Amino acid sequence: MPGSFITDRQHEDYMKFRSHHQQSIAAAKAGFSPGTGSRIDLDPRPPRRRNAKAVTVEVNLTPWRVYGRRRLFRF
DSSP states (O other): OTTOOOOHHHHHHHHHHHTTSOHHHHHHHHTSOHHHHHHHHHSOSOHHHHTOOOOOOOOOOOOEEEETTEEEEEO
8 A cells, every 4th residue: 555654564664575476366365565675675674673763962071071161181
């Protein structure tokens, strides 16, 4: 169905069927179009990994405490 997301189960089924069948047959057995199958072949990560939000954490990797422009001491 156009506009609906595929599930992780459909993705797993497609990857299982893809090892033995053509792309169009594996996609039909998994329940989506061959175009979606070609997109999965280009990026084989499951949907839960592909749509995960990236978490950015800023970390100061320098071990020095900086006060103004002078390094005073190390922890």
